[in-house]
Amino acid sequence: MEKKIYLDESEMPKKWYNLAADLPMLPPLGPDGKPISPEMLAPVFPMNLIEQEVSTERWISIPEEVQGMLKIWRPSPLIRAFELEKALGTPAKIFYKNESVSPAGSHKPNTAIPQAWYNKQFGIKRITTETGAGQWGSALSFACALIGGIECKVFMVRVSYEQKPFRQILMNTWGGTCVASPSMETAAGRAVLAEFPDTPGSLGIAISEAIEAAVTDPTGKTRYGLGSVLNHVMLHQTVIGLEAKKQLAKVGIKKPDIVIGCCGGGSNFAGLAFPFIQDKINGDDIEIIGAEPASCPTLTKGTFMYDHGDIAKMTPLLPMYSLGHNFIPAPIHAGGLRYHGMSPLVSAAVRAGYVTPIAINQSECFEAGMLFAKTEGIVPAPETTHAIAATIREAKKAKEEGKEKIIIFNLSGHGLMDLVGYDKYMRGQLSDYEMSDKEIGDNLHQMDGYPKP
Numbered sequence: 001m002e003k004k005i006y007l008d009e010s011e012m013p014k015k016w017y018n019l020a021a022d023l024p025m026l027p028p029l030g031p032d033g034k035p036i037s038p039e040m041l042a043p044v045f046p047m048n049l050i051e052q053e054v055s056t057e058r059w060i061s062i063p064e065e066v067q068g069m070l071k072i073w074r075p076s077p078l079i080r081a082f083e084l085e086k087a088l089g090t091p092a093k094i095f096y097k098n099e100s101v102s103p104a105g106s107h108k109p110n111t112a113i114p115q116a117w118y119n120k121q122f123g124i125k126r127i128t129t130e131t132g133a134g135q136w137g138s139a140l141s142f143a144c145a146l147i148g149g150i151e152c153k154v155f156m157v158r159v160s161y162e163q164k165p166f167r168q169i170l171m172n173t174w175g176g177t178c179v180a181s182p183s184m185e186t187a188a189g190r191a192v193l194a195e196f197p198d199t200p201g202s203l204g205i206a207i208s209e210a211i212e213a214a215v216t217d218p219t220g221k222t223r224y225g226l227g228s229v230l231n232h233v234m235l236h237q238t239v240i241g242l243e244a245k246k247q248l249a250k251v252g253i254k255k256p257d258i259v260i261g262c263c264g265g266g267s268n269f270a271g272l273a274f275p276f277i278q279d280k281i282n283g284d285d286i287e288i289i290g291a292e293p294a295s296c297p298t299l300t301k302g303t304f305m306y307d308h309g310d311i312a313k314m315t316p317l318l319p320m321y322s323l324g325h326n327f328i329p330a331p332i333h334a335g336g337l338r339y340h341g342m343s344p345l346v347s348a349a350v351r352a353g354y355v356t357p358i359a360i361n362q363s364e365c366f367e368a369g370m371l372f373a374k375t376e377g378i379v380p381a382p383e384t385t386h387a388i389a390a391t392i393r394e395a396k397k398a399k400e401e402g403k404e405k406i407i408i409f410n411l412s413g414h415g416l417m418d419l420v421g422y423d424k425y426m427r428g429q430l431s432d433y434e435m436s437d438k439e440i441g442d443n444l445h446q447m448d449g450y451p452k453p
């Protein structure tokens with residue numbers, strides 16, 4: 001069997017798959033506890049993306065211009081991890097979808113390009129956003145450069161801003177501008193800095209700043225773009241799983257036994273997994289695993305509830321698993337995936353029993369990432385190592401059981417801009433940190449008066 005399974009450009013998906021057509025969802029709520037209307041989101045997002053956000057149509061056409069831009073790197077290869085299999089001595093067949101081949105180095109341009117395109121169609125001139133490790137800020141800067149005529153302004157979580165200067169340069173190279181968050185540019189940022197001047201920042205804070213910067217633009221030509229969590233982002237990412245299915249079919253595989261992705265806000269996981277969840281809903285026997293960090297255990301220890309997506313409570317209340325919007329991740333954690341909430345669609349899929357969530361400590365993840373780099377060659381993003389660690393666990397299980405399982409995981413990105421995390425791991429400077437039940441309980445108290453799903 002060949003190592004790399006390619007598709008022709010003509011075989012790229014022409015439609016996105018919308019899981020909301022097959023999975024009942026609770027509506028997002030406004031501050032008064034009543035379901036929000038699309039108009040209420042209009043200051044934040046362009047209406048064409050809001051329509052996708054609330055759509056329950058099963059298939060949504062990918063605009064031809066967007067397909068053309070995705071062709072810069074898509075279809076992405078599906079790769080058989082022969083060398084990793086050999087190192088593990090497993091009878092399992094391990095495949096990975098290599099999303100690290102995009103210009104920004106991750107899956108995120110799959111949604112950055114359509115988001116920038118729909119904003120441009122709607123007459124928007126500037127997009128604000130947040131970024132954690134810098135992947136999303138880079139992806140959106142890249143997308144705005146391709147589309148042309150749209151500025152990109154990024155609020156980057158301060159601890160990453162200081163640790164990852166190369167991500168800032170990448171954003172600047174594509175024409176984006178980037179400030180450390182919390183910043184003095186917004187009321188939300190100033191409020192956090194007044195109370196916690198030394199804060200490392202968080203995605204929840206950066207989202208508040210980016211939304212504020214969008215909705216307070218007096219020209220009305222600025223909107224906000226989110227790189228994960230929302231339904232339309234999950235939708236755009238499904239090109240990953242739709243391609244993967246065709247690629248598996250090319251080598252005679254009708255269905256995988258196990259599908260694995262890492263979970264931050266849920267988008268790369270959703271991208272690979274949702275087309276397989278559709279098959280599972282229709283009766284296929286597939287195990288689908290979402291891997292998250294033990295230090296930010298949203299799915300495994302969080303509560304399914306209505307919560308805000310950001311610290312300043314600017315977003316509607318979303319029905320999702322959450323650790324509470326005030327969550328600030330432990331600064332020792334180098335593995336990414338530090339968001340307090342989880343995509344409502346991914347949350348609904350977990351609740352319905354289609355997805356098994358697991359939490360893994362960062363030392364096991366970096367060890368898995370090192371083994372992957374030494375066998376398959378690609379240095380994975382720290383986020384991605386959670387999926388690799390989960391894959392290795394399953395491959396070892398298959399060995400114990402003597403079963404030739406088909407495992408596919410999403411290689412969401414490479415780690416060439418995240419080498420500081422690897423350096424810390426190799427120097428023995430990373431410790432594991434599991435959030436205690438007390439800590440989680442204390443953080444969730446703030447949610448006591450909120451509507452419950």
Ligand SMILES: *Cc1c(COP(=O)(O)O)cnc(C)c1O
Pocket residue numbers: 105106107108135136227228229262263264265266267268269337381383384412413414
């Ligand atoms: C952003 C990112 C993630 C986490 O975000 P999701 O929305 O959960 O996919 C995972 N891997 C990489 C490489 C990323 O850049």
